[in-house]
Amino acid sequence: MTALRLTHEILTVRTAHPFAIARGTQQEYRVVWVRLADGDGLEGWGEADPSWYYGETADTVAAALGVYATVLPDDPFRLEEADAAMMRALRGNAAARMAVSAALHDLAGKRLGVPLWRWWGLDPSRAPRSSFTIGLDTPERVRAKVREASAYPVLKVKVGTPDDAAVLRAVRETTDRPIRVDANAGWTAKQALARLPLLAELGVELIEQPVAPDDLEGLAAVRRAAPMPVLADESCRTAADIPRLAGVVDGINIKLAKCGSLREAQRMIAVARAHHLAVMVGCMIETSLGITAAAHLAPLLDYLDLDGALLLARDPFAGASLAAGQVTLPTSPGLGVTTR
Ligand code: MG
Numbered sequence: 002m003t004a005l006r007l008t009h010e011i012l013t014v015r016t017a018h019p020f021a022i023a024r025g026t027q028q029e030y031r032v033v034w035v036r037l038a039d040g041d042g043l044e045g046w047g048e049a050d051p052s053w054y055y056g057e058t059a060d061t062v063a064a065a066l067g068v069y070a071t072v073l074p075d076d077p078f079r080l081e082e083a084d085a086a087m088m089r090a091l092r093g094n095a096a097a098r099m100a101v102s103a104a105l106h107d108l109a110g111k112r113l114g115v116p117l118w119r120w121w122g123l124d125p126s127r128a129p130r131s132s133f134t135i136g137l138d139t140p141e142r143v144r145a146k147v148r149e150a151s152a153y154p155v156l157k158v159k160v161g162t163p164d165d166a167a168v169l170r171a172v173r174e175t176t177d178r179p180i181r182v183d184a185n186a187g188w189t190a191k192q193a194l195a196r197l198p199l200l201a202e203l204g205v206e207l208i209e210q211p212v213a214p215d216d217l218e219g220l221a222a223v224r225r226a227a228p229m230p231v232l233a234d235e236s237c238r239t240a241a242d243i244p245r246l247a248g249v250v251d252g253i254n255i256k257l258a259k260c261g262s263l264r265e266a267q268r269m270i271a272v273a274r275a276h277h278l279a280v281m282v283g284c285m286i287e288t289s290l291g292i293t294a295a296a297h298l299a300p301l302l303d304y305l306d307l308d309g310a311l312l313l314a315r316d317p318f319a320g321a322s323l324a325a326g327q328v329t330l331p332t333s334p335g336l337g338v339t340t341r
Contacts, residue, residue: 003040005077005108007070007101010034011059016286017314018146021137023161023187024054030286031059035066035100037077037108045077045108046338048291049100050258050284050309055238057096057258065097073101077108084262095238095261102262103294103336110335117297117337118330121267128299128328131307132157132181140164140171147175153326155179157209157306161187166199173203181304183209186235190219194226201228207304209254209281210234221249232281232304239265240272252279252303257295258287270301284309290338293320297336299328317341 012032019028033049049066051057072086083105087098110117118125133153135146137160150156158172161184172180182205184193193211200208207230212219214235224231230251237246238259246253255269266282273280281304282295289310299305307323310316320338322329331337 002075004075005073006038006040007066007073007104008036008038009063009066009100010036011063012288012317014286014288014317015314016312018136018312020286020312022159022183023137023185026137027286032288032291033059033062033066033097033100034290035104037073037101037104039077039108043108043111045104045106045111045335046290047100047103047105047107047294048287049096050287050291051096052258052285054235055095055259057094061094062097062100065091065094066101069097069101073105077105077112080105080109080264084264096258098261099257099263099294102264103257103291106263106294107335107338114334116331116334118300121297123297123300125300125328125330127301128296128330129302129305130154130326131305131323131328133308133311133326134183134306135159135172137162138168140167143168144171144175147172151176152324153178153308155181155326157181157183157308160184160196165196169199169203169205179204179206181205181207181209183234184211186210186213188212190216190222193219193223197223197227205229207232210236217245217249220246224250230279232279234283240268243269243272243276243278247276247278250278252281254281254283254304254306256283256285257291258285263294263298266295266298267301270298279303281306283307286312288313289316289318289320290336292323293318293331293336293338296321296323296328296330299330
């Protein structure tokens with residue numbers, strides 16, 4: 002068996018609109034396209050979507066890949082060993098490890114000749130509908146974005162500013178579609194509790210990460226008072242974070258860029274289920290390469306938020322379709338992603 006050869010390329014992608022959340026605004030994102038060649042003409046692909054919030058940039062990903070390239074097993078099916086070897090060589094760097102994990106799964110699936118969802122024994126028709134995100138903006142521009150997103154059946158509205166009430170009222174006046182809100186840790190527990198009556202009045206169906214990641218007391222207080230489910234995102238990176246969230250929130254939001262591998266994402270789903278927690282899979286701003294890796298998990302989930310590639314002005318890859326929030330998984334082997 003010949004050694005797997007890892008190469009990478011940094012891609013700059015832009016969102017159609019500047020994308021604002023409680024922590025800041027951005028329109029240009031650098032993601033990393035990882036390719037693993039096996040010497041027999043097959044190639045596995047993965048994407049790293051680094052976030053400065055979790056301490057990564059495209060440059061730290063590139064540096065980490067230099068380390069990971071030297072510790073990979075020759076056999077792409079040795080996925081557990083690959084994860085462990087990367088962790089031993091260099092901890093953290095979840096986005097970088099995730100790209101390698103996706104590329105190994107893609108390559109193994111191509112060798113088997115089956116798509117990942119089929120290898121994992123899943124039924125694509127079980128996938129929930131994905132939400133479409135409306136970033137922070139003025140009430141007027143939010144109205145326009147909601148109208149522009151008329152094809153998407155569920156909206157996730159970013160909140161966490163003094164304009165929250167005006168923005169949410171503007172959304173509700175524009176549409177009767179289900180609304181979820183994500184504060185990205187932008188509220189204090191007191192602010193979150195004060196906003197609950199309005200969220201209930203507007204029929205908000207779910208609240209994501211109302212308060213700071215370490216404020217588990219605040220999360221629990223919001224959950225006790227809220228008539229709708231409260232999910233942890235920034236408070237939950239890997240399976241080890243889940244037990245302490247049981248009884249504190251109603252569910253978790255998994256992101257591949259936080260947890261570092263497709264195997265870890267599957268462990269998180271199992272651990273969350275064992276603690277009676279609902280499970281969402283979300284995303285960063287990513288291309289269809291990264292989104293498709295996450296989309297293969299969709300049949301296992303309660304909630305889906307995989308709009309990252311839909312927000313791009315131009316998506317360099319084609320894979321899982323999220324048109325109208327409906328997941329259509331590829332039927333070609335591995336991830337099933339091609340360049341556009
Ligand atoms: Mg979130």
